[in-house]
Amino acid sequence: MMTEWKNALEAPLNHRTIREFKTDEVAAEVFEQLMEVARRTATSTGMQACSIIRVKDPEIRQELANVCRQEYVARAPELLIFIVDQHRNSEILREMGENPAKAGDMDKFFQGFTDACLMAQNVNNAVESLGLGAVYLGSILNHPAKTIEVLGLPKYTFPVVGLGIGYPNQNPQQKPRMGMELRLFEDRYQSFPGEYLSRLNDYDQEMTTYYDFREANRRSDSFTLQVVQKLSGGIPERQAMMNQIVAQGFDLKLKP
Template structure:
């Protein structure tokens, strides 16, 4: 096992950071590592907004559901799906690109590109001894977030990444069983086995919560997922995405 694999396997979300800003060199290194990620057909359909302004971070924390670690961290990165520059490229070259940019395929490319870049950034940060936490709560109130960040048409903030020096460690949650995630040659459809794997995972997760909370919490993974999914969230997203010039075709 090498240090890269050790870093990956040791990942956990950090939600309590020291009051210590990242240096300009650290920020540049993390962004350059993000840019080194694979990108579909060299499209590079994403942008990263770094937020230093304390007041702006405070507002973003409120918009994300009052998550303190959006405001209190070493640096806050926001990863955006970005086809704005491709609109500009079409204009510069005198080529009509609107139909392509509004396709579901290009929307998927932009989201995937941003996710790949973000994971490179996360691994880079963790390899430097920093902690990270992804912030999906920015999508709670995306209109307000886009206004605060002044993002143009064809740019959508997808999620944030809080990065900083960990003030406290957090427990590492066991992931789903390898056999449940990895399918060879075709998707495994034995529902009896499928449910058995989930039941075994439920026991592991319940024990994790019981130990971590001194018995106050013993919920299972499937109960978490089912209860979370019973109430639809962010149902404005389809209209919002289309209004920003994505996923219309």
Template sequence: MVENATVARQLAHRTIRAFKNQPVAPEMISELIAVAQHTATSNFQQAFSVISVTDLAKKQQIAAISKQPYVADNGHLFVFIADQHRNQQIGAEMGTTANHLGGADRFLQAWSDASLAVQNTVVAAESLGLGAVILGSILNDAQQLIDILELPQLTFPVLGLAIGWPDQAPQLKPRLPERFVHFENTYQLPMPVKPQLADYDARVHEYYDLRDANRRVDTFTNQVQQRLSLQPEKRAELLQVLQRQGFLLE
């Protein structure tokens, strides 16, 4: 194993959902935004933006969308946005009428810019002693979130990120064995999959059995099976919401 403080910190990553009643200093927020801005960006388009949600009423609405009450509690809430609106505005002011910013290629560029920036921000936050939780659950009702944040055309919320001073120390959640996620030259999933995951399922079962909070008995393969037939109502509308925002119309 490589002896490196950054690698060790990332390997010890734990999602933190409970934060102390201690604000994150504004200068620290600015530093984290600077880190996000220095993330790799496709074609140097910098096609993402970040909204700090500080209004309690808005945080409560987003907590309801996420079905995660802690989102409205202590901690600083960011929402990372795929943003081609800014670049459209630049082009319009320069007299350009052509606009392909809503196509799949440009949308995926903006989505990847925002996603990479989230992870960079998490690494930086944890290096400062903060905890973090990434919130894909903000898309449980994407249209409502767009309305809450008053997002213009050619923007779309990607991920939420709540950070703060940790008020819990959860166990480390086990990850899949490397052979199931790392292949050489071609896709080489070990077959059959489920029997070979028996030991991993047992470790996940133990993790849930021993976890300090939200105790339940579960396995990884059971969670995968449940997700196959689970389709939250509003998530089924994501394509239509994307198109209303001006994306994926081509």
């Protein structure tokens, strides 16, 4: 039993982000199995409100790489974009004589968003268990309107995350993670005002030993410094993302 556990946990416990891939294509039968994993992923209330766009056109790949500000996006052997997809259900409503806008409230949006996240993670797990590598691309949301335009996304859809897949052509160091004592709570959320810097001191030191391949093998800053840097800045298009969600037909139903 312990051997079975070890085998089952080996891939997730050794997760690494892979950004450089060999030129080898992912075999058709492997891709089909990955899509079967995607198809069998859990879905909120059985509505299956997410879809995948497999991007093969070099021009579209390059435009997405520009949005992501990451040139390697265009070179991944497989590039998948996971999207909220209530468009299909809105059209079913229309064909059934119902109001298609019923598919566009925020509950339905978040059902589709959660479905897309679960599906992407499920596919990633399968990818790594097969000895392939992957990179998540939240950066497709650097400019949501452009991503929507490039992918031709209709009303009641929205991009969630990308996933580049292929055979690893690098062996990056595993990125450190903070201990679960600050992320696992019992019954209620536990806060530690005034203690976070001291509680994270060891993790900060560990992070400074990590080499990030994105920065030409430069050592990483401490985690707490990264928090200051990343939360103090931001990309305007990402910060105004709700506007684009509304433009795609979803109703926030905000109280006046």
